[in-house]
Amino acid sequence: MHGPVPASGPADGTANAPHSAARYRRDIDGLRALAILPVLLFHAHVPGFSGGYVGVDIFFVISGYLITGIIAREVDDGRFSLARFYERRFRRIMPALALMILIVLAGVAWFYLPGDLEGVPRSALAATLFASNLWFFTDTGYFSGGADVKPLLHTWSLAVEEQYYIGFPILLMLLARYAPRWRTGVVAAIAAASLALAIVMQRDTSGFTFYLLPTRAWELFAGALLALGAVPAIRARWLRELVAGLGLLAIALAVALYDRTTIFPGITALAPVLGAAALIHAAPDTRIGRLLGWGPLVGIGLISYSLYLWHWPLIVFTEYATDLPLAGGTRIAVIGAALLAGTLSWRLVERPFRDPRRMPARTIFLFTAAAMSLLCALALTLLAMGGWPSRFGPQVLAQMAGQKDFAPTRKQCHDIFMRNATPCTLGASVPPDAMLWGDSHGVELAYALSLDAKAQNRSLIERTTSSCPPVLGYEAKDARCAAANQTAFDAIRADPAIRRIYLAAFWANGDFDDPAFVAKLDRTIAAIRAEGRQVVLIGPVPPQPFDVPRHLAHLAQAGKLAEARGIDRAHVEARTAHLRALFARWQARGVSLIDPVAALCPTGSCAIERDGEPLYFDSHHLSTTGARWVIAAGR
Template sequence: MHGPAPASTPGDGTANPHPAAGRYRRDIDGLRALAILPVLLFHAHVPGFSGGYVGVDIFFVISGFLITGIIAREIDDGRFSLMRFYERRFRRIMPALALMILAVLAAAAWLYLPGDLEGVPRSALAATLFASNLWFFTDTGYFSGGADVKPLLHTWSLAVEEQYYIGFPILLMLLARFAPRWRIVVVALIAAGSLALAILMQRDTSGFTFYLLPTRAWELFAGALLALGAVPSIRPRWARELVAWSGCLAVTLAVTFYDRTTVFPGITALPPVLGAAMLIHAAPGTSMARILALPPLVGVGLISYSLYLWHWPLIVFTEYATDMPLAGGTRIVVVAAALIAATLSWRLVECPFRDSRRVPARHIFRFTGAAMALLCILSLALLAMGGWPSRFDPPALAQMAGQHDFAPSRKQCHDTFLRNARPCTLGAATRPDAMLWGDSHGVELAYALSLDAKARGGALIERTTSSCPPVLGYDATDPRCAAANRAAFDAIRADPAIRRVYMAAFWANGNFDSPAFVARLDRTIAALRALGRDVVLIGPVPPQPFDVPRRLAHLAQAGRTDAAQGVTRRFVDGRTVHLRALFARWQAHGVRLIDPVAALCDTQSCAIQHDGRPLYFDSHHLGVTGAKLVVARGG
């Protein structure tokens, strides 16, 4: 999930002074609004905000600027206290955060099916302890569930920031004591190192670059350098206007033109980070500052922390309950509900706790300790209940079990190239005469094919790599794909015993139907044929707009499994026009086609269950049940 930083923090209050001038800047609250609104609209699937996730970067810059200014000024005045600093952090972050986590635990315990509930208390523990970025970094893969069932996923960025502020004040204190003249240089060098690491690792697919502090710290340091006076002030009015509007343009272009396929973060994070820095540095006294200071923007900026906290759980729970992405009237209702919840949270929770006259320092520390203890106890209690299956009827639980309909060989045999492991041979104990080459869609299909092969005394090799279709030279999603595919092709060429090659991928994902991709696939098939190999194309699996076992479980709970229906055949055909033309042409030249669409769909719609069992283990991967059916019907 792309997401913004909740505590960069939109929750740092209404009286955040310019470090130099020591006064409140309305335009920065307006800038907070320009950060949170794209995030909200991006998560709500509103067209035109495909890059709205860059709000995290904007928030990080704002936080680095405001909080560094406060810390540096107090250190320079000889009145900085770590205890007071953390009091302010707890005062501004914990009350609203604790209430949100508590509400998420309650809602998930009421709504979530057992397999989905188990992850929520784990993430609640991590969020409570400001370690959720570490948890979500490790909680990846097909067995961990997607962002659509993680209502606390957005707390990763809060954890990044709080981890940053464990060490940063200490660094500034040490520099003030031992190397005051080197303060800017040291901060700049650390920022440069963090940026260099982010760029170096920007194509990393493990989640390290996205979730962890070392590759995110430079964004906070960008604001910190502004607060420390590393950038000279801009005096001419025209120059400030130019810089401010250029910063706005940089942010706007990122929000508009970035999307989920953009390699991010890394060098692509520079435009929103620099854009936010330009607005902070140059906006005062300009027309841009007057726009950012407009009451509606300032109002949204004031509630932006609470809006961040509440919008994501509301979206996740609504989509979970309806088994559909937000759209139409539902989208409007959820966005409005998020704004209302944020306003109430700001007025009734944030404001009272930020008032030291109403809540003295000793009380905020006691509250924080008690809230963290309560949330940890509740999370551990839910964990001990193991998903709490007694809440649901047996038919619903039986459908939900489809989420675990994996090939027994998946963990051992998938992604062997990325793990430098030997590819698996499935089937009989004999020399394999076939290979399945593909992405994750091929795993269960390889297992189903191996059962047929074993029945006739044969065997096949599985070479499947996540997000890597079997196309030579393809590296759009992961630079390792090209190497993995080249290794598979070389293995085929080097082993004359491999007479048949099955090719499987998520063909209907919406990205593989372009003429350029199809031309590469065409050349790959031709290259295999030139080696004298029989090629078997396994066509597109119809993708569903919902998690299939979950949808069937919801229907079973309501006694309506007869209403189960997948996407229309017309939808699938519309996503694979060029691919189908290619497959038909190769069929005419003797290439065999196993077509999941023909196996699973009639003239109108596509099936999602067979004999009362789910055909998929998520929204687009066939489970073993579905793979067996496709192989059997595909001949």
């Protein structure tokens, strides 16, 4: 998962080494611009910026460099104060953040539907207390809502930074007192441990590697080591030019070539981190440094923190209101609005609060306490209102109820392999004679099949694993998929009473268009049939370009529910052409087919509701209503 990323804005000054006087470096503000712009364009779905999320790594390096320089210099001079340090942090972070959270809470209270509103106050509490990375780490799963409805998701990395700066100043103070000669070595050792953990856990799918400090700290430490003078100065001009050029190239390649399928962070984060470190260390007085000091880039760098704070909520609210991803003129308008909001926030909020003459330290601490108290009170009030359903009519609420129309067995029976639990047997209380093997798309289908099985005094086993299609030899980001699939196949071989195997997966997600994947599915089907079992392939479920219950609720709100239409059948068939090309061959070999496309898309467009009930609980998972319809049509 690649969530939004923050722009760590300018600190109170910059530093080249712990004992040097601070001097302003235009190239670092330019580097901020080269980080925030890809982030903005990535979130706005602009082609060519599929890896723009690496901006967070660049900002972590910049933050580690600037702030470590300040702390180390003051510690070495004997004038470091934790109170003064946090005063600067509050000046820098809290005013613009508090305003943004306040506007977000007002926005969601105004137009978010009940099922979507409930999670925002929780995230506002976490963001206010700089714990949102912890919240979003735990707030995962199919029912927590996607990034497209989380306007405060971007605050996770602010939380990472602030958690880092709770312990890091104290570490430098202790090292200065008890082991000054070991300072750089200790910091380097901790950085290496953090990097090693990130690499070891890079295939982790729980969100730990992405959201939490232990696997992100090394990026801040990379900048810290530069500030502590761990890397010797580069004397030769040509070598500085080369290092700076390679640093810029590393960042550019990551932005252009990485995408949502890239395993990240981990070893892949080395490119943007080392690229940023190379530019910080070598860019001054080079051609690249002069480029980074170009006026427009410096200007965007100056507003980078406010630009980051506002761009994500603007994108989320726009896509929420339109039920469509940003595109065309809407995309241009939102990017322009984000730049305007960032500029106004920088000029009217950031700058006044950062001026000690206008805002003395006592005022900053009082403001921070008051703002945090107000935001927590507002969030708790919204939370107590439970989604505030009284804002909407019964027809709107009926459509939103579709978000909870998932199998009652999902929590208990899904992902049992990952939890080392016993597979569920669904249906009548008799030995099972069938198995549904699949990914998360199979859960509601297994439940629908179990209702029929129970009526016939039969039962079936459910073996479903998230993001793991039932294909032997499938290599996924999560290495456990191969083991889960092999375990399922071994269970089939070990139990001759299991006569029928249903195969279900998110075949239409685009990841399985490769003919090599379809060939593996072909071999899996052949292997099951070689065991003398009947195979029933449940074909692709048509994915919709919007969250179905939310879209239907918006239509109901506008009095246009009769206009509900899904994706075109032709688009789904084109998207799954490699798979569908083998349907006739498989059927000729005795494989049965249940085709959701035929059930849901009898005409040009696919149905998304039936008798007023959503057929999906999100954009691509069938609701229990939809699954029962598909299974009934496939009999």
